[in-house]
Amino acid sequence: MTTTPDSVAPETVTLRDGLGPLRDREQVAQRLLDSSAHHSFDPDAELDWDAPFEDDKWFWPPELVSLYDTPLWRQMSEEQRKELARHEAASLASLGIWFEIILMQLLVRHIYDKPVTSAHVRYALTEIADECRHSTMFARLIQKAGSPAYPVTRLHHQLARVLKTVSTTPGSFACTLLGEEILDYMQRLTFPDERVQPLIRGVTRIHVVEEARHVRYAREELRRQMVSCPRWEAELTRISAGEAARVFSLAFVNPRVYTDVGLDRRAAVAQVKASVHRREVMQTGARRLTDFLDEVGLMRGVGRRLWRSSGLLA
Template sequence: MNRRTEVPNRETTAQRLQLSSAKLSYDPDVDIDWDAPLHPDKFFIPEQLISLYGTELWDRMTQQQRIELSKQEMVNTISVGIWFETILMQMLLRMTYRQDPTTRHVHYAYTEVADECRHSTMFGRLIEKAGGRPYRQPLHWYALGQVLPFILRGPSMWAATLMGEEVFDVLQRDTMRDENLQPIVRAVMRIHVTEEARHVRYAREDLLRGMVKASRFDKEFARLVAAEGAMLLATTLTRPLQYKRAGLDPREARRQAWENPHRKAAAQHGASRVVGFLSEADLIGGPTERIWRRSGLLA
């Protein structure tokens, strides 16, 4: 059977997600023990997900430097997460602006905005708790973030959403399960992963519905957005400043990270789920596939 014909209608999807949200949602302000001290000898993300893991530079680093780099990479990732969630909240609100506020579809969009508000607050608190400084994004990213909520619609909006949510989701599941990490990081990731699973479903199912009536242009545009998302992710996860803050030579560290086969494998592992979905939805292919290749996220 064609996958698109199996997708429930908007109201059915939203109703299920609303029920699930009512049963299982978190308030990070009270559900996380923000006063518990950090462990000086524990990593913030799994070692094998650190971009320099296994490189020659890594071998020369002390354990404390490795832990510091794991912290910087976590702070970088959640700083990007806040940037992305702020754009997503705007897109969701713009989507609902002229829609019927009695529908479950609109109610769930509001629920997701509320989730993302709590997530961004929680990420901000985690950066502060870790004693890190948030990473600013490049100026053109902020400009992009002002424009995207106005131009992304339907499949392109959901393609951007899934690129932002699914890769981090896969990596955050690994983080949540690793018993050797800082407990507070695992607690934050557990909350995020639980609530994001619903967001991913909302986005995926509406993307598939939208693809049925998408024009050739809509489809190519959604492909471009997904491919640029892949490139942006690959670039941001090897941002030179995170190496500098960890006391490393930023250019050399970035070079070694970019060529690191362990990093490539981790990035492809993170992207594998969204790549599978987008491929099935025919949203990877055509002229923009070479951007995906350059990003290194395609296996």
């Protein structure tokens, strides 16, 4: 990220493009630190990792499984549907680990030149600690479920290497929100769902509570960056965020899950792409984010066209 040393004192910022008033960076960070002190979890102690899975429970709500309500889904047995849900939960956990490792590196770059005693930096370090716990929690969940890990493709892995090395500050926070908010939507549907395995519900509950702070931090900083960054950087962020949305939509579920449960991979992928239900789920999950990005000026021109091509924007 492109950064410069900041003062810890309250800022005055000249607004442009109707982005609205900015909240003081230090006050926002202090509120998030206070929340972290009262609502943070140790997954190793909080969750019952020794309890056996329940035979009649799902590993992911069926309506959120990629093939739900497709012709192939209707041909599958209930046992095979639940097996697919188990593998998709592992795929999403694998995606979450990949994404959070990227996010931690972006946050470290963001604070590198900033005052180490500021609340803004202290909260970033607190968030990095949260993400470390989330990654180990997801890895333990994959292992407990007896599923393979599902890494992203080599191409997406290398593209992310470039992103975390050269991304500008607003681009980094836009990509952060992309990874956090769609999964957050699905997890908010999962943790209260009594059809789902208790361990899955516990993992998603912890993630939802702690990610709410991460989303707030990223939104406030992205709004600030879009006010102060040069116009070339704003345009670059529109394009990079749109391209990231396209990559994210492709990487969301590893197609190997279909092979691993005995399905024809090409047929499954084709039916997911054609599924009206799946498109509605993904677009609904992204809507809160796309509305916000539109508000701060990131859904224009080429960027908006890339978001449409990702399937995440209606």
